[in-house]
Amino acid sequence: MPTITGLSVADVRFPTSRTLDGSDAMNPDPDYSAAYLTLETSEGERGYSLVFTIGRGNDVQSAAIQALEPFVRGRDVQATLADLGGLSRELIGDSQFRWLGPEKGVMHMAAGAVINALWDLRCRWEDKPLWQLLTDLSPEEIVDLVDFRYLSDVLRREEALEILEAARSGREERLSALRASGYPAYTTTPGWLGYSDEKLVRLLRDAREEGFGFVKLKVGADVEDDVRRLRLAREEMGEGFPIAIDANQRWDVEEAEHWLRRLTPYEPYWIEEPTSPDDILAHAAIRRSVAPLRVATGEQVQNRIVFKQLLQADAIDVLQIDATRVGGVNENIAILLLAAKFGIPVCPHAGGVGLCELVQHLVMFDVVAVSGSSEGRWAEYVDHLHEHFETPVRIHAGAYMAPSAPGTGARMLEDSVAAYAYPAGEMWRSVGVARAS
Amino acid sequence: MPTITGLSVADVRFPTSRTLDGSDAMNPDPDYSAAYLTLETSEGERGYSLVFTIGRGNDVQSAAIQALEPFVRGRDVQATLADLGGLSRELIGDSQFRWLGPEKGVMHMAAGAVINALWDLRCRWEDKPLWQLLTDLSPEEIVDLVDFRYLSDVLRREEALEILEAARSGREERLSALRASGYPAYTTTPGWLGYSDEKLVRLLRDAREEGFGFVKLKVGADVEDDVRRLRLAREEMGEGFPIAIDANQRWDVEEAEHWLRRLTPYEPYWIEEPTSPDDILAHAAIRRSVAPLRVATGEQVQNRIVFKQLLQADAIDVLQIDATRVGGVNENIAILLLAAKFGIPVCPHAGGVGLCELVQHLVMFDVVAVSGSSEGRWAEYVDHLHEHFETPVRIHAGAYMAPSAPGTGARMLEDSVAAYAYPAGEMWRSVGVARAS
Numbered sequence: 001m002p003t004i005t006g007l008s009v010a011d012v013r014f015p016t017s018r019t020l021d022g023s024d025a026m027n028p029d030p031d032y033s034a035a036y037l038t039l040e041t042s043e044g045e046r047g048y049s050l051v052f053t054i055g056r057g058n059d060v061q062s063a064a065i066q067a068l069e070p071f072v073r074g075r076d077v078q079a080t081l082a083d084l085g086g087l088s089r090e091l092i093g094d095s096q097f098r099w100l101g102p103e104k105g106v107m108h109m110a111a112g113a114v115i116n117a118l119w120d121l122r123c124r125w126e127d128k129p130l131w132q133l134l135t136d137l138s139p140e141e142i143v144d145l146v147d148f149r150y151l152s153d154v155l156r157r158e159e160a161l162e163i164l165e166a167a168r169s170g171r172e173e174r175l176s177a178l179r180a181s182g183y184p185a186y187t188t189t190p191g192w193l194g195y196s197d198e199k200l201v202r203l204l205r206d207a208r209e210e211g212f213g214f215v216k217l218k219v220g221a222d223v224e225d226d227v228r229r230l231r232l233a234r235e236e237m238g239e240g241f242p243i244a245i246d247a248n249q250r251w252d253v254e255e256a257e258h259w260l261r262r263l264t265p266y267e268p269y270w271i272e273e274p275t276s277p278d279d280i281l282a283h284a285a286i287r288r289s290v291a292p293l294r295v296a297t298g299e300q301v302q303n304r305i306v307f308k309q310l311l312q313a314d315a316i317d318v319l320q321i322d323a324t325r326v327g328g329v330n331e332n333i334a335i336l337l338l339a340a341k342f343g344i345p346v347c348p349h350a351g352g353v354g355l356c357e358l359v360q361h362l363v364m365f366d367v368v369a370v371s372g373s374s375e376g377r378w379a380e381y382v383d384h385l386h387e388h389f390e391t392p393v394r395i396h397a398g399a400y401m402a403p404s405a406p407g408t409g410a411r412m413l414e415d416s417v418a419a420y421a422y423p424a425g426e427m428w429r430s431v432g433v434a435r436a437s
Numbered sequence: 438m439p440t441i442t443g444l445s446v447a448d449v450r451f452p453t454s455r456t457l458d459g460s461d462a463m464n465p466d467p468d469y470s471a472a473y474l475t476l477e478t479s480e481g482e483r484g485y486s487l488v489f490t491i492g493r494g495n496d497v498q499s500a501a502i503q504a505l506e507p508f509v510r511g512r513d514v515q516a517t518l519a520d521l522g523g524l525s526r527e528l529i530g531d532s533q534f535r536w537l538g539p540e541k542g543v544m545h546m547a548a549g550a551v552i553n554a555l556w557d558l559r560c561r562w563e564d565k566p567l568w569q570l571l572t573d574l575s576p577e578e579i580v581d582l583v584d585f586r587y588l589s590d591v592l593r594r595e596e597a598l599e600i601l602e603a604a605r606s607g608r609e610e611r612l613s614a615l616r617a618s619g620y621p622a623y624t625t626t627p628g629w630l631g632y633s634d635e636k637l638v639r640l641l642r643d644a645r646e647e648g649f650g651f652v653k654l655k656v657g658a659d660v661e662d663d664v665r666r667l668r669l670a671r672e673e674m675g676e677g678f679p680i681a682i683d684a685n686q687r688w689d690v691e692e693a694e695h696w697l698r699r700l701t702p703y704e705p706y707w708i709e710e711p712t713s714p715d716d717i718l719a720h721a722a723i724r725r726s727v728a729p730l731r732v733a734t735g736e737q738v739q740n741r742i743v744f745k746q747l748l749q750a751d752a753i754d755v756l757q758i759d760a761t762r763v764g765g766v767n768e769n770i771a772i773l774l775l776a777a778k779f780g781i782p783v784c785p786h787a788g789g790v791g792l793c794e795l796v797q798h799l800v801m802f803d804v805v806a807v808s809g810s811s812e813g814r815w816a817e818y819v820d821h822l823h824e825h826f827e828t829p830v831r832i833h834a835g836a837y838m839a840p841s842a843p844g845t846g847a848r849m850l851e852d853s854v855a856a857y858a859y860p861a862g863e864m865w866r867s868v869g870v871a872r873a874s
Contacts, residue, residue, distance in 0.1 A: 027532045056504070056533035057544060063500040064543065067493070095464045096493035102686070102714070102737060105542015106501065107494060150713045153690040153722065249539070253590040276587045277539070278742040280717065281749055285590065300539060305715040312718055 002043040002077040007069050007117070009062040010036045012412070013055060013422040014353065014385060015431045022054070022351070022384070023194035025220030026248040030054035032385060033422070034353040035061035035110075036412060039117040041077050047121025048411040051109045051324045052352040058422065064110035068097075072114060081122040085145040088115050088330040092147065104302035108327055115328030116358075120408040129403040130329070131364035135175070139164035142369070146334045150305045154312060160337045167340075167372040174368050182399030183364055184374065185381040186214035186244070188351060190233075193218045197232055204236045211397035214242045214269070214378045220250035223259055230266040244296070246272035253282050257289045270294035270318050277301045283315035296320055299349035303327065304334045311342040318376075322349045323358035329408075332362050333370075340371040351382030356393045357409030360400045388416035439480040439514040444506050444554070446499045447473045449849070450492060450859040451790065451822060452868045459491070459788070459821070460631035462657030463685040467491035469822060470859070471790040472498035472547075473849060476554040478514050484558030485848040488546045488761045489789040495859065501547035505534075509551060518559040522582040525552050525767040529584065541739035545764055552765030553795075557845040566840040567766070568801035572612070576601035579806075583771045587742045591749060597774045604777075604809040611805050619836030620801055621811065622818040623651035623681070625788060627670075630655045634669055641673045648834035651679045651706070651815045657687035660696055667703040681733070683709035690719050694726045707731035707755050714738045720752035733757055736786030740764065741771045748779040755813075759786045760795035766845075769799050770807075777808040788819030793830045794846030797837045825853035 016022050017029035034050040035058055051061050071091055072080075080087055091111050092103060100107040123130050134142070143160045187210075190203030200217075207215050217233055219226040226245075233243050245268040251259060256274040263271075271293055275282045277300040287295040298320030301307055310316045319339045321332050339346045348363055350356040360379060367374045379400055386392035390411040394401040403409060419427045453459050454466035471487040472495055488498050508528055509517075517524055528548050529540060537544040560567050571579070580597045624647075627640030637654075644652050654670055656663040663682075670680050682705040688696060693711040700708075708730055712719045714737040724732040735757030738744055747753045756776045758769050776783045785800055787793040797816060804811045816837055823829035827848040831838040840846060856864045 027536070030533065030536075054533050054536045056531070057501075057537045060497070060501045060504050060544065060547075061537060064494075064497045067497050094493070096467065096491050099464070099467075099491045099737075100494045100498060100543050100546075101541075104538075104715070104739060105544060106537050107497065107543055109537075110497075150689060150716055150719070152692075153719060252587060255589075276742050278541070278740065279587055279746065281746045282587070282590060300536075302541065303715065305713050309716065309718045 002041045002045070004072045004075045004077060004080065005040050005042050006073050007037055007039045007065070007114070009065045010417050011058050011062045011422045012036050012353070012417055012420045013058055013428070014420055015427065016384075017055070018431070023192050024218040024246065024248040025193060025250040027054055032353050033058040034412070035065055035113065036417060037065050037113050037117050039072070039114070039121060041121070045077070045121060045124065047117040047119070047124065049113045049116035049120055049408065050354050050410055050412075051113050052355055061106055061109065064106045065113050068110055068114050077121070081118060081125060084115065084118055084122070085147075085330060087118065088145070088328060089147050091115065092327050103305070103327065108303065109324060112324060112326055112328035112331070115330060116324070116408060116410065119329045120410055123407045127406045129405060130361035130408040131402065134361070134365040135368045142333060145330045146337065147330065151308055151334065151338070154308050155338055155341055159341065163337055163340050164369065167369050170372060171368060174372065178364055178368060178402050182396060182401040183360065183367065184214070184378045185212065185395060185398055185400050186216060186378040187212045187381050187383070188216045188246075189383045190215060191217035191246075193221055197229065200229060201232055201236050204233055208237065213398050214244070216244040216246055216272070216380070218248065219245045219263065220247035220259070223262055226259070227262055230263055230268065234266045242269040244269045244272060247274050249273045249276055249300070251275050253285050256286045260290045260293065264290070264293055268293060270296040272296040272320070273299070278306070280306065280309045280313050280315050283310060284313045287315055287317070294318055296347065298322065300325060304331050304338065307335050308338055311338055311344060316344065319344050319346050320349045321346055321359065321362060323355050323362065329362070336362065336366045336370045345373070345376040346371065347377055348379050350380040351384055353385055354389060354410055354412070356381055356386065357389050357391070360393060360403065361408060364402055388412050388420075439478045439482070441509045441512045441514060441517065442477050442479050443510050444474055444476045444502070444551070446502045447854050448495050448499045448859045449473050449790070449854055449857045450495055450865070451857055452864065453821075454492070455868070460629050461655040461683065461685040462630060462687040464491055469790050470495040471849070472502055472550065473854060474502050474550050474554050476509070476551070476558060478558070482514070482558060482561065484554040484556070484561065486550045486553035486557055486845065487791050487847050487849075488550050489792055498543055498546065501543045502550050505547055505551050514558070518555060518562060521552065521555055521559070522584075522767060524555065525582070525765060526584050528552065529764050540742070540764065545740065546761060549761060549763055549765035549768065552767060553761070553845060553847065556766045557847055560844045564843045566842060567798035567845045568839065571798070571802040572805045579770060582767045583774065584767065588745055588771065588775070591745050592775055592778055596778065600774055600777050601806065604806050607809060608805060611809065611811075615801055615805060615839050619833060619838040620797060620804065621651070621815045622649065622832060622835055622837050623653060623815040624649045624818050624820070625653045625683075626820045627652060628654035630658055634666065637666060638669055638673050641670055645674065650835050651681070653681040653683055653709070653817070655685065656682045656700065657684035657696070660699055663696070664699055667700055667705065671703045679706040681706045681709060684711050686710045686713055686737070688712050690722050693723045697727045697730065701727070701730055705730060707733040709733040709757070710736070715743070717743065717746045717750050717752050720747060721750045724752055724754070731755055733784065735759065737762060741768050741775065744772050745775055748775055748781060753781065756781050756783050757786045758783055758796065758799060760792055760799065766799070773799065773803050773807045782810070782813040783808065784814055785816050787817040788821055790822055791826060791847055791849070793818055793823065794826050794828070797830060797840065798845060801839055825849050825857075
């Protein structure tokens with residue numbers, strides 16, 4: 001019987017800080033990076049995954065993933081893939097590793113990476129893209145994947161089953177629509193803080209011409225700049241065109257309220273990450289104060305327990321999952337179920353390294369089999385670094401086209417992994433590593 | 438001018454799982470461990486600190502601390518020690534490292550370790566124990582240490598100053614009392630889940646005879662066992678003797694309510710960690726349901742932002758700081774100020790490796806200069822592993838005696854560090870590393 005023989009981790013970093021791609025009010029000079037995991041079986045099959053980081057510390061994230069190797073080494077492949085719910089609970093529940101979170105930060109993302117690599121392996125084994133593999137599961141198989149611990153005051157297994165059963169209605173129509181038109185995307189490409197006004201306007205125009213029906217701007221560094229940039233964007237895109245704004249956790253409550261009062265005349269669609277992702281009560285307070293402006297967060301929300309409370313406390317209008325922040329596909333399924341229960345749209349965070357490739361599967365699964373809705377939903381898209389992936393996302397007329405290749409989308413090109421390996425890859429030898437160390 | 442030349446980290450683990458010392462409902466077989474940091478200056482001065490973990494992953498925690506070396510290497514010692522508030526904000530705010538939390542888990546504890554090693558260096562430089570160094574600071578100097586980001590909706594700099602000014606009254610009397618009688622301790626030594634009933638009763642008797650006025654029992658694995666053990670403890674200690682219980686996050690809301698209904702007849706003093714430390718709203722719900730039983734948590738609360746919300750939401754009656762979970766002394770001062778504002782007693786978590794040695798300083802500072810109160814306050818004490826420290830805690834008549842040696846208490850004996858280094862130290866070579874890897 002084939003077994004898992006081990007895993008290897010590469011510290012891959014892209015020198016994006018040179019161009020200010022990805023710059024925002026909290027992250028002025030990110031070097032987009034991936035702690036990139038390859039899991040191997042005794043038959044030579046492989047599963048791939050990654051954790052996205054923005055530079056320094058990618059070595060720590062890599063070490064955390066490597067530390068989980070003894071947990072998977074020697075396991076029977078088929079038995080493991082047949083019970084990824086059990087594996088996930090066991091790994092995330094490991095008492096000694098759990099102490100380092102619990103269920104948050106470096107160690108939790110490492111567990112998520114291992115779980116996601118097993119999903120990638122399973123997808124290749126079953127010859128399906130992840131979104132299709134998940135939509136082909138029965139409601140019972142789906143709830144078996146979920147850890148309901150710390151959720152049962154809001155969502156129990158039976159209720160999750162009911163949500164999934166209800167989503168059977170209209171499923172074939174949604175599947176056909178998804179295959180024909182894809183999943184709506186929005187673009188953040190025009191809106192980075194480091195860009196000039198002229199570049200902002202030009203990229204907004206490009207976005208509209210490419211068919212995007214929703215764009216996002218970074219805010220939070222300087223209020224006068226933000227007013228000017230949002231006004232320019234509103235003039236360029238016209239009345240009613242959805243333009244979201246994103247403060248990347250820059251504010252306290254009162255500061256958020258003051259700042260947003262200056263920006264609401266330009267009718268932003270949502271304010272994203274107004275404050276710390278840990279601050280459920282502050283999000284709720286800001287939301288009450290700035291209504292009807294929508295409040296969104298999630299890309300750095302640590303786990304299902306915090307998402308549960310954001311929903312309980314009426315703190316958000318839009319829930320933003322991230323493919324590599326939480327404990328893998330399983331925990332993201334729990335979060336999709338929570339959002340569905342509260343009727344809150346999921347608009348995932350993407351960009352970075354591979355996040356578009358990964359997260360598209362989760363929302364495609366969501367629209368077909370969980371929430372059953374695409375209303376008020378867009379998946380973020382940033383035109384960054386896709387060329388380093390085996391199966392880069394395909395965007396057509398402002399939508400993600402459903403992937404057909406087997407896998408979760410995480411596999412990178414071997415040449416890219418080698419060239420951007422930090423600090424020894426040839427790209428880093430040529431640009432120099434001093435400032436990123 | 439002397440500079441910081443670097444830091445070294447040792448992965449130190451004690452094979453405590455062999456004896457079931459430290460066993461509880463979530464952590465059945467901990468190997469108490471420390472990612473142990475030594476920071477050096479160009480003059481040969483040293484500062485020490487550690488992060489407590491329970492085994493697997495101590496290598497990851499060590500790697501995270503090591504990754505912060507470039508952040509401190511080459512800094513001027515005096516300028517750094519004179520502005521530990523600035524250093525702390527800069528380190529915790531580093532945008533690239535911050536992505537790995539933010540402000541939580543392995544990376545945040547690593548930042549806390551570096552900050553605490555600088556405090557240890559400063560204590561040695563000024564020839565004072567930490568508690569005395571802190572109490573000798575002016576209110577302005579203390580608030581300069583605090584990062585009020587994400588706190589200002591509840592606590593601003595001016596209000597923190599008022600709290601500290603108010604604590605000047607009666608300060609000399611409290612200082613004299615502290616020097617004479619120490620800080621009240623409670624003991625968890627009798628209450629580990631792995632112990633027999635006979636051992637439980639014997640250790641309870643010992644605790645009372647040693648002068649402890651408060652004890653704690655672990656619960657949460659089996660309700661019938663818990664009822665029996667708590668009944669035995671109540672019989673042994675008598676009516677009115679405070680006996681706390683600790684579930685180590687074992688329950689969901691409804692489960693906690695059911696379980697506690699069985700235990701309240703034996704009048705526990707508080708229920709500690711009934712559920713996930715991330716779940717502010719669940720703590721609030723449980724507290725409403727089990728009142729007047731007090732609810733306590735904190736040893737795994739990730740940062741000041743979550744503590745703030747636990748207080749805002751009336752979710753806890755007792756706040757339990759931990760010396761190595763958050764971003765160091767500075768963030769713990771913020772948490773002490775929050776607790777003082779809400780009038781909630783601080784009863785720190787200790788035990789583990791060095792946590793007693795470290796945390797005693799913070800509550801001694803609290804009683805003299807922040808809350809100004811010792812009412813309803815006890816610092817946890819566990820009789821574990823003190824022999825490995827340069828200045829082990831001194832317990833007399835159930836109280837922590839105020840330390841007089843300079844430092845934060847973190848320095849371990851060099852022989853212990855060498856013997857318990859994992860996996861190459863002689864103790865591990867003799868007991869074998871297989872099960873802990």
